[in-house]
Structure formats: C-alpha cells, structure tokens
Amino acid sequence: MSIGIVGYGSYVPRHRIRLEEIAKVWGADAPAYKRGLGLREKSVPAPDQDTITMSVEAARRAIVRAGIDPVRIGAIYVGSESHPYAVKPSGTVVAEAIGATPDIHCADLEFACKAGSEGMYVAMAPVKAGEMEYALGIGADTSQGAPGDALEYSASAGAAAYVFGRERLVAVCEHTYAFMTDTPDFWRREYQFYPRHAGRFTGEPAYFKHVLSCARGLMERSGTKPPDFRWCVFHQPNGKFPQRAARELGFTKEQHDQGLLSPTLGNTYSGSSPMGLSAVLDVAKPGDRILMVSYGSGAGSDGFIWRVTDRVTEVQGLAPQTRAQLEGRRVYVDYGTYSKFRGKIRMGAE
Amino acid sequence: MRDVAVIGVGMNRWGELWEKSHRQIWTEAALEAIADAGVDHVDALYVGCMSGGLFVGQEHLGALLADQLGMGPISGTRVESACASGGLAFRQAYLAVASGEHDIVLASGVEKMTDVDGGAATYALSTAADQEYECYHGITFPGLYAMMARVHMHRYGTTREQLAHVAVKNHAHGLLNPLAQFRSKITVEDVVESVMVADPLRVLDCSPITDGAAAVVIAALPLKETRKAPVKVAASAAATDTIGLHDRDDLAWLRSTEVAAAKAYARAGITPNDLSFCEVHDCFTIAEVMVIEALGLAERGKGGEAAPSGMTALGGRVPVNPSGGLKSKGHPVGATGIAQIREAVLQLRGESDGRQVKDARWGLTQNMGGTGASSVVHIFTRA
Numbered sequence: 001m002s003i004g005i006v007g008y009g010s011y012v013p014r015h016r017i018r019l020e021e022i023a024k025v026w027g028a029d030a031p032a033y034k035r036g037l038g039l040r041e042k043s044v045p046a047p048d049q050d051t052i053t054m055s056v057e058a059a060r061r062a063i064v065r066a067g068i069d070p071v072r073i074g075a076i077y078v079g080s081e082s083h084p085y086a087v088k089p090s091g092t093v094v095a096e097a098i099g100a101t102p103d104i105h106c107a108d109l110e111f112a113c114k115a116g117s118e119g120m121y122v123a124m125a126p127v128k129a130g131e132m133e134y135a136l137g138i139g140a141d142t143s144q145g146a147p148g149d150a151l152e153y154s155a156s157a158g159a160a161a162y163v164f165g166r167e168r169l170v171a172v173c174e175h176t177y178a179f180m181t182d183t184p185d186f187w188r189r190e191y192q193f194y195p196r197h198a199g200r201f202t203g204e205p206a207y208f209k210h211v212l213s214c215a216r217g218l219m220e221r222s223g224t225k226p227p228d229f230r231w232c233v234f235h236q237p238n239g240k241f242p243q244r245a246a247r248e249l250g251f252t253k254e255q256h257d258q259g260l261l262s263p264t265l266g267n268t269y270s271g272s273s274p275m276g277l278s279a280v281l282d283v284a285k286p287g288d289r290i291l292m293v294s295y296g297s298g299a300g301s302d303g304f305i306w307r308v309t310d311r312v313t314e315v316q317g318l319a320p321q322t323r324a325q326l327e328g329r330r331v332y333v334d335y336g337t338y339s340k341f342r343g344k345i346r347m348g349a350e
Numbered sequence: 351m352r353d354v355a356v357i358g359v360g361m362n363r364w365g366e367l368w369e370k371s372h373r374q375i376w377t378e379a380a381l382e383a384i385a386d387a388g389v390d391h392v393d394a395l396y397v398g399c400m401s402g403g404l405f406v407g408q409e410h411l412g413a414l415l416a417d418q419l420g421m422g423p424i425s426g427t428r429v430e431s432a433c434a435s436g437g438l439a440f441r442q443a444y445l446a447v448a449s450g451e452h453d454i455v456l457a458s459g460v461e462k463m464t465d466v467d468g469g470a471a472t473y474a475l476s477t478a479a480d481q482e483y484e485c486y487h488g489i490t491f492p493g494l495y496a497m498m499a500r501v502h503m504h505r506y507g508t509t510r511e512q513l514a515h516v517a518v519k520n521h522a523h524g525l526l527n528p529l530a531q532f533r534s535k536i537t538v539e540d541v542v543e544s545v546m547v548a549d550p551l552r553v554l555d556c557s558p559i560t561d562g563a564a565a566v567v568i569a570a571l572p573l574k575e576t577r578k579a580p581v582k583v584a585a586s587a588a589a590t591d592t593i594g595l596h597d598r599d600d601l602a603w604l605r606s607t608e609v610a611a612a613k614a615y616a617r618a619g620i621t622p623n624d625l626s627f628c629e630v631h632d633c634f635t636i637a638e639v640m641v642i643e644a645l646g647l648a649e650r651g652k653g654g655e656a657a658p659s660g661m662t663a664l665g666g667r668v669p670v671n672p673s674g675g676l677k678s679k680g681h682p683v684g685a686t687g688i689a690q691i692r693e694a695v696l697q698l699r700g701e702s703d704g705r706q707v708k709d710a711r712w713g714l715t716q717n718m719g720g721t722g723a724s725s726v727v728h729i730f731t732r733a
Binding site: 029036199200 | 366368369464467468543544545546
C-alpha cells in the first residue's frame with residue numbers, strides 16, 4: 001500500500017528586507033556577506049503574522065490541493081521553533097481555523113530547523129498504520145536572529161503544509177531515513193529571546209555531517225544514486241550550505257536549483273526544506289523522483305524519497321505556487337520598520 | 351653550557367579539531383615526537399600554552415600533561431608568553447638541558463581555541479595586550495596591528511598589495527604542507543577584496559583561530575646514536591619590549607625581535623646572509639614585513655618589497671615561512687613557536703618533501719607575543 005502526499009501548500013509573507021539594508025545598520029561589508037552567505041534578501045513577517053497564521057494559510061492551500069473535507073484529517077503536527085506560546089498549542093488553533101476539530105490529534109513539535117520535516121515524518125505514521133485517512137504535517141517559523149548577529153541576515157518567515165493519505169496521491173513516499181546525534185551547534189534556552197550558535201561549529205560537524213550522512217544513508221538503503229533523481233532539496237540555512245551539500249553528494253545544479261529558495265527567501269527554519277519541496281512539486285512531472293533532506297540543530301536530518309504521480313499536474317495550479325509568491329508582489333521594508341515588525345524595539349513597560 | 355640538539359619532532363594536522371580535546375591533541379603530538387626521537391622516557395616536559403583557562407577552562411598543564419603521557423612524576427612546567435609561549439617553552443627546555451639539569455626533555459605547545467565562540471576567543475587573545483591602557487579602550491589585536499600597518503604604509507610607502515603578497519606566498523607554501531589548516535591557493539585580488547577586519551587589514555591578512563599542538567624532544571650533545579640526524583640549537587635568545595604599543599618610540603619597529611635576533615646571530619656566529627630559511631611570526635601580513643626588517647633580512651622600511659619580489663618565497667634568496675606560516679598553517683597560539691622549530695628541524699634534516707629548501711644549512715625561528723612585547727629567536731643547524 002502506497003502512502004504519500006495528497007495535497008501541499010506554502011505561504012511566503014509579502015514583506016522583504018535586503019541584505020544591504022541590514023549590513024548598512026551594522027557597518028558590515030554587504031558584498032562580502034552576500035558572497036559569503038549566498039543571500040540577497042529575506043522575507044519578513046508582518047506584525048499580525050506568526051507561526052500559527054502562516055500555518056493556517058499553508059494548510060488551507062494544502063487542503064485545496066488535496067480536495068478533501070478538513071474534518072477527515074485525523075492529526076495535525078506543527079513543527080516550529082517560534083510557536084507563539086511557550087505553553088498552549090499551535091496545532092489546536094490551526095485545527096479550529098481550518099475546520100478540523102474536534103475528532104483530531106494535535107501536537108506541536110520542536111527540533112530547531114528540523115521540526116517541519118519532523119511533522120511530515122510523524123504525520124505519515126498514523127496514516128500508514130491505518131489509524132486515520134489523512135494527517136497534516138506543517139513546518140512554519142518566524143525565526144529570530146539577534147540584532148547584528150550573522151543569523152539576522154538569514155532568519156526569515158514562511159510555512160509549508162502537507163496532507164498525507166493513501167489514495168489520490170500527488171507524490172508517493174518511497175523511503176525515509178533519519179540520522180541523529182547529540183551535537184550542540186545552536187540553541188535557545190527558555191526565557192531567552194534569541195537563539196545562540198557555536199559559530200563555525202554549525203558547519204562541518206553539524207550541518208554537513210548530518211545532511212550528507214542522512215542523504216547517503218537514504219540512498220544506500222533505497223539502492224539509489226543521484227542520477228536516479230530529477231530533483232533534490234536540502235535544508236537551506238543560507239545560500240551556500242545546500243549548494244555545497246548537493247555538489248558533494250554528486251547532484252547537479254539542474255537537480256538542485258528549483259528547490260533552492262534561500263537566496264531570496266532566507267532561512268525559514270522549520271519551513272525551509274518543506275518549502276523547497278513545495279517549489280519542486282509546483283513544476284514536477286509525473287514519474288519524477290525527489291530526494292529531500294532536512295536539518296535541525298542539536299542535531300539531526302530527516303530524509304525522504306518522493307515519487308511524483310500523474311495527479312500532480314491536476315493540483316499544481318489549484319493554489320498559489322511557491323516561487324510565484326517569492327517572486328511576486330513584494331514590499332521592501334527598511335531596518336526601522338523591520339525592527340518594529342519583529343518586536344526588536346522595546347516600547348517601555350509591557 | 352652544554353650543546354643541545356633536537357632529536358625528535360611531532361605535530362598533528364591543524365585546524366578546527368572539533369572531535370579532539372585539548373589534552374588529546376597535545377598527547378598525539380608529544381607521543382609522535384618521542385617516537386620520532388626513539389627514546390623511552392623524558393626527564394621533564396615544558397609546555398607552552400597561552401590560555402588553557404579561557405579557552406577550555408584548564409590550567410595546571412604541567413601536571414596534567416605529564417600524567418597524560420604516563421610519565422609522572424617527571425617535572426612538568428607550563429610556560430606563558432602570549433603567542434610566544436611555545437618559543438619560550440622551548441627556550442626554557444633548552445636551558446634545562448644546556449645547564450646540565452636534565453638530559454632529555456620534551457618541549458611542546460598546545461592551544462585548543464575553537465571550543466569558544468569568536469567573541470570569547472578575541473577576548474582571550476586580547477589578554478596579551480595591556481589590559482589597563484589598551485584593552486579598556488576597546489582595542490583588539492587586529493586593531494593594534496592595523497595601526498602598525500598604517501604607520502608603516504604612511505612612513506615607508508608600503509602598499510596594500512605588498513601586504514597581500516605575504517598572505518599569497520604563505521598560502522602557496524602551505525599548499526605543500528600536509529598538516530596546514532588552510533591548504534588553498536589565494537591571489538592578491540582575493541586578499542584585497544576579502545572582508546575588512548580592521549582597516550587596512552582584511553580577513554586574509556589575518557592568521558586564523560586554530561586547534562593544534564606540536565612537540566620536540568631535545569637532548570645534550572654529544573649523543574651516542576640517534577634515530578634521526580640531530581639538529582643543533584645554535585642559539586637561543588629572548589627579549590621584551592613595552593607591552594603597550596603606545597609606549598614605543600617607533601610603532602613600526604619590532605625592538606624585541608631586533609634585540610633577540612642580534613643576540614642569536616652573535617651566539618651562532620652568523621649573519622642574516624648565512625640563513626637558508628626562516629620561520630617567522632606572521633600573525634598578520636604586516637607582522638612578517640616588520641619581522642624580516644628586524645631580523646636584518648630587509649632594510650628598515652623595505653620589508654614590504656620582499657614578498658612581491660619573490661625573495662622570501664621557496665626558491666627565493668631566503669625563503670620565509672616554508673611551512674605556510676601562521677597564515678596558512680594555522681595559529682594555535684601556544685603551539686606556534688614549537689611548530690616553527692619542527693619545521694626548521696625537518697628542513698635541516700632534508701625531510702620537508704615538496705617544500706624542502708635546497709641545501710638548508712642554517713634556519714632561524716622567530717616567535718612573538720602581543721604586538722612584539724616578547725620575542726624569542728632560535729637558530730638551528732645540522733649537528
């Protein structure tokens with residue numbers, strides 16, 4: 001019995017800030033940062049947008065593409081590191097908003113940037129077990145970078161949602177594999193506003209070790225090689241890391257470029273590789289194979305192999321496509337507006 | 351004083367050694383040096399380490415490392431002189447053997463710098479400057495060397511491109527050193543377009559943050575038989591200068607290096623013209639320019655011309671930093687002085703493979719702390 005994606009949807013906020021605008025404020029060398037990080041601009045959530053609102057937007061689009069009644073969804077798993085509440089679930093708000101309550105199981109997940117793919121991974125299980133018809137996995141974040149920190153150039157906002165089921169599939173999940181170790185490269189403790197990271201330690205022993213090991217493990221277990229895939233998608237903390245991962249694994253630019261959103265989207269954390277997958281599904285043809293590997297600090301990677309079905313062409317135009325949102329109408333904000341939107345300005349007693 | 355020779359050397363691959371601890375990288379280098387020497391014990395160990403406390407929260411290294419080596423209760427001494435800790439540790443070990451106190455001694459250096467973030471590493475390094483008169487005002491080492499560079503450029507017409515040539519040359523050398531941290535070719539354009547750190551110094555003018563260790567075994571001459579050809583310590587000298595840059599008569603002159611070198615040349619009975627090669631402290635590109643002037647390899651104010659002319663490249667009149675220098679090989683501060691000596695020994699043994707200096711006869715090492723507040727110079731020759 002096949003299991004896989006029945007519908008998918010993404011959401012990109014309209015506001016953007018250019019890397020030069022951030023660099024100007026901090027006296028940083030913008031051309032060098034653009035080269036070093038492979039980033040040009042990033043999305044910025046408006047003051048009334050958060051992980052829940054973006055999850056709802058993406059979920060509604062996924063349901064449209066799935067063409068199902070939301071009450072048939074048996075579970076919603078929202079992965080994020082910016083759940084609006086420390087205590088109180090995001091999932092129930094999303095469930096209520098899309099009309100999926102009350103016969104539903106909800107859970108909020110957190111695993112740095114991996115929480116979104118984790119939501120997808122976990123949502124497939126009860127469907128596969130026959131416990132329910134459909135389950136929804138969501139990755140969404142309004143990620144935080146401390147003012148002046150390197151993360152401020154990448155931390156952005158976005159969401160992707162996936163409805164999983166057993167019939168009328170858009171993409172079959174052929175294989176999964178996950179690779180985890182205890183690797184403290186990035187963290188945020190309770191009551192801290194901004195995450196901390198271990199600088200260059202976030203590269204080789206963290207991102208690359210897990211992404212490459214997960215991708216290799218997944219291909220080894222499934223007996224596949226890079227040429228067997230039409231597309232590949234990796235977690236995108238900046239523009240450079242995923243391109244190097246793709247190259248080291250033996251994937252070409254043609255396989256990788258479509259899902260690489262970070263140069264103009266930034267790092268949407270839990271939304272990152274799920275959004276990249278949505279951009280690939282927007283253009284994929286029946287029969288295409290997609291390799292997807294996420295990464296979350298702490299650290300681990302979830303790997304998936306998707307095989308696109310005939311139905312994909314029927315749903316691609318049913319909801320806004322990811323690159324159309326990314327490249328469509330944008331509103332550029334200056335650093336002052338960005339600071340206000342992101343709550344970086346302290347307004348006195350609160 | 352007895353004559354002393356280096357009879358064994360050891361060093362591991364330098365870089366960001368995430369998987370290894372401070373004590374582990376030191377022990378690897380120490381065991382390799384002991385195996386290279388073919389000895390079954392040492393009478394004492396000296397270790398240069400600038401800041402085990404701030405980098406990994408570990409002091410008391412003499413005892414710790416003697417224990418790691420399984421050679422307790424031998425005497426263990428930690429030596430600190432900022433980035434010259436390794437060179438000064440070697441000098442203390444040399445004095446212990448030359449004086450007759452010990453016969454076989456391990457001289458070593460280690461620094462584990464990547465367990466802390468960039469800000470903490472910058473702070474730890476800044477403790478080598480004058481806290482009260484320099485650091486309290488916010489200055490960092492790139493800032494201090496940038497001021498030295500500015501003065502040198504202003505007074506002598508040294509150019510931005512000339513500085514870049516130092517980094518380009520040392521990277522070209524490092525490409526030939528399998529243990530170097532950065533084995534990559536860079537161009538003058540790469541350097542002058544790299545990220546600005548402290549004007550005029552850019553990131554490719556600066557030596558990196560590195561984890562690494564190096565060790566050598568020394569013994570009194572004459573020796574009955576040795577595994578490898580012994581390399582004689584022809585001279586050992588150290589000198590100091592004002593710790594604060596602002597207290598110097600001349601901001602563009604390294605007096606401690608000049609004084610230590612003069613003593614070393616006199617002791618060895620040679621002149622700068624006799625040198626086959628040098629390993630010098632290029633913590634920033636401007637440092638190499640100023641060091642070769644203080645060593646008498648270039649005229650005062652003319653150091654900038656050396657790298658662009660090819661004089662200090664492998665194959666040039668006097669190759670400087672055939673190992674790749676601090677810029678390419680890496681700069682685990684406490685280990686740097688010992689690694690320079692390892693390179694000198696390999697060169698004089700004829701074991702430097704692709705980066706071998708032809709007919710190497712006399713080699714000089716210069717290791718420096720702070721902005722030159724301390725300098726240690728050694729001269730080596732075949733025994």
